[in-house]
Amino acid sequence: MTRYLFRRVLILLPVWLAVYTLTFTLYHVTPGGPWDREKPVPPQAIAQLNQKYGLDKPLWQQYLDYLAGVFTRFDFGPSYSRQSRNVSEIIADLFPVSARIGMLAMLLAVGLGIPLGVLAASHHHSIADRASMLIAVFGVSVPSFVVGPILIWIFALSLAWLPPSGIDTWRHHLLPALTLSLFPMALLARATRASLLEVLAADYVRTARSKGLREALVIRRHALRNALIPVVTIGGILLAEVLVGSFYVETVFAIPGIGRYFVTSVTSRDYPVLMGVTLLMTTVVALVNLVVDLTYAYLDPRIRYG
């Protein structure tokens, strides 16, 4: 197992390099630079800024300089749009915020979505089934930037129970987490239902029932574990997505998170931040995939890693 883990972590290096090269190429090919503003900036100032930040050097040198900085000093560069901070600080500040909201959203999604799916599958074709799937369709179709403002209007403005924006207290986390959780919740509900329906038709489930076990026990002890494998796969992808923050949710609720910052770093051409966040997202996705793979081993005893 240790060797397996070690191998999985080691493979991150070529992945990072590939992502780095691709991102580097993409943003140098894209027109537009970091210094232009609506109010025209004198070309001389732009030239000086390029020189100050090393953007006038040949591309291969910029490519290597960045790698050298990362590997020798763990320095991911300064931020062009936040001139008193560097990329590591910014990510260290913003990522935990997004991760907190993401984790809370995922907890809600799992806590509500999977039971909803179970309810639907075990009462196939009933009202409960149709109602659950209606909720799921709603969660999948209505975008977060529609749900968010509606929730703000209801809970923050009309009822005044919760604040409309920011992340100061735990109360500030509720609406964003709820908004963010709707899509994953819906997907998990559907996936659980589909998978559980398949498993419930299997022979060993029929055996369990014929033994006289209560239905709840049949599902909990025998069916669910196997049904969860595809759900965990989807859950892993969703977890990676919500951990890195949603641009829409973070904008609507004015949350200083990495999702919003990633998008603004693209529009403002803040290359070091762009690169840093991209590499962070790569790492998050890779680690979540690793956790998902390990969860398979727990769920299905036939799966073992050497």
Place this chain on the structure above:
Amino acid sequence: MYRSSAGVRRGSLLFIGLVVGLLAGAGALPAVAAQTGPAAAGTLVRQAAVQEVRLPGVEPPTLDPGLAEDLAAVEVIKQLFDGLVELDASGNPTGAGAASWTISSDGLTYTFTLRNGATWSDGRPVTAQDYAWAWKRNVSPATASPYANAFFPIKNGQAINDGELDPEQLGVQATDDRTLVVTLERPASYFLSLATTWTLFPLRQDIVEGYGDRWTEAANIVSNGPFTLREWQHDTRIVLERNERYWGPKPAIARATYTLFPEDGAEQMLAAYEAGEIDTTGAGVGSSLPASQLDRIVADPVLSQQLKNFKQSGTYFFIVNHRRPHFQDVRVRKAIGMALNRRELLDDVVKQAGDPASGIQPEGILGRQPAAWPKEDTATARQLMTDAGYPNGEGFPEITLTFATSATTRLVAEYTQQRLKDVLGITVKLESMENAVFLRWRRGAEWERSGDLYRASWFSDYEDPENWYNHVWDSESDPGVYNAGWQNAEFDRLVRQAQLETDTARRTALYVQADQAMAADYPHIPLWHDEIRSLVKPYLKGYVPARVLGVTPLRAMSVDPR
């Protein structure tokens, strides 16, 4: 089919119910922290004698006066720092960091005597060396200040920034702790206005060099203005506190908190205002009220009373590419300008505050002659097009209106396209680009070769005609600013003469003539002068954002403790 177990249903529903119940309960619990206690829209809840104001803001890219160029940055910097002079309500310079000054008869030497008792927030006195060092540091090409051209009127300023001379050669000298002598390249009557801008604020060498890029963090920064930076939680809030050591009249406001919103955060600011978390929707970046909510606000009995309009020293216009043969006839340009209905554009199409502009220079800029510029008149516009050889637009090529992708700019573009088709019969093609791509494009060869029109704006850095006529419209500065290719020898001659003129009356007269020459040549299409529409709580007194850059007048504000 087997018997569906009630147990499963019970189990699932119980679980779901538990989670939902927890959420609802959490939401309904009474507010824990008094500070975030929600208030219903319009409730006037203020605590007695707490002079604290809560404003919306946007994360500033920097708080370093030498590096700032953003509205968000200038807003905070102007609360934290004092320059040599300030402009009073009538636009006359009064002493801030400087107690008095003398100007030599040839207009080339300014001698400032610094104020006794002016100190930094850590107690040390503000010295002339602080100014001299700051200016040399800001003009140096290594600093890469976007506003280094503020130093070009000073002796050697431009040469230093070009890299030809050492920054020590700048024409500024601290002859003693309280005397600053500035030598100019040429007489410049606008120099005192220039001295109100942030690049000419003093800096503490030991702090800036000691902390490097981090010197503006709240723990390190040292400033000399009426407020100090108490807290800067990035992307979340900025807290300013009254500087008790300040030499000048003590502001009534003891504490100002900027809650930081995303850049396009108008909706979020409005929601926070209605929830009672901020005291105004502000006047800075992204503070315009969302157009989609305007009707509701105007119809609301409470909110409509809190709606205020503030004029700004800025204008929006279409830049015309003078290299294009079809734009070289002034009649065509005038026709386009006269064909638009700006009131309709502002009120019905974009639903933004604004003052329809006939001329380019806004209110407050000496020399402006709005009467000299052609008025909106569709009949005359059509006649002018016919005179120019394009009756009903026949024979006029299809022109392209290029803009950065954004909801409001698209509305402006579509309106213009429709209007010019209806009134003049000319076809306008719309081309939009991502913002960064657009800003790069308009500087480049492709615009010069094949671009026709793009929408631009200019906002005064300081309310002096030089900032418009010379800085922006003199053909020499053009490639760096709008790259329009407009050249008018008469206009250039007038404004260059005005720049050197020290007598106010003669200077104004020259700018008047320049504006008339510009009006006659109609190089670009004025759209509207900027205005900010904002909601302001009734207990917030004195909130009149400055005409220049919408800066909050914290020194003059107060909170009614009722």
